Amino acid sequence: MLFAGLSEVAGSPSVLIETDQQSLSIEQVRAILIEKYPAMEPLLKNSLAAVNQEYADGQQLVSESDEVAFIPPVSGG
Known part of the structure; x- marks a missing residue:
């Protein structure tokens, strides 16, 4: 799962x-995502x-049945 700018x-x-x-x-x-989508690197490196x-x-290890999500930093006010 990818959120905000990553998606x-x-x-x-x-x-x-x-x-x-x-x-x-x-x-x-x-690393796989960065290789596939190089433009995502700055956001992905700082994502939770x-x-x-x-x-x-x-x-943490993940297996086939796991759902992995990356949540980039957000700002607002």
Whole structure:
């Protein structure tokens, strides 16, 4: 799942990642997305990650059935 500017860059609020690996870390998922969508790098590097609607750090492993979300920083007033 991608939110705000990330979904705009990808052209969709969600992206499916296919891999041969049993699991990936959040940082590996982030790297795959940056490789696929280079323009997303500045936002993605500063985004919070969540797995199954719980905030997660970059080392957390995710598997096929997990939902991963990236939430970029927002500002407002």
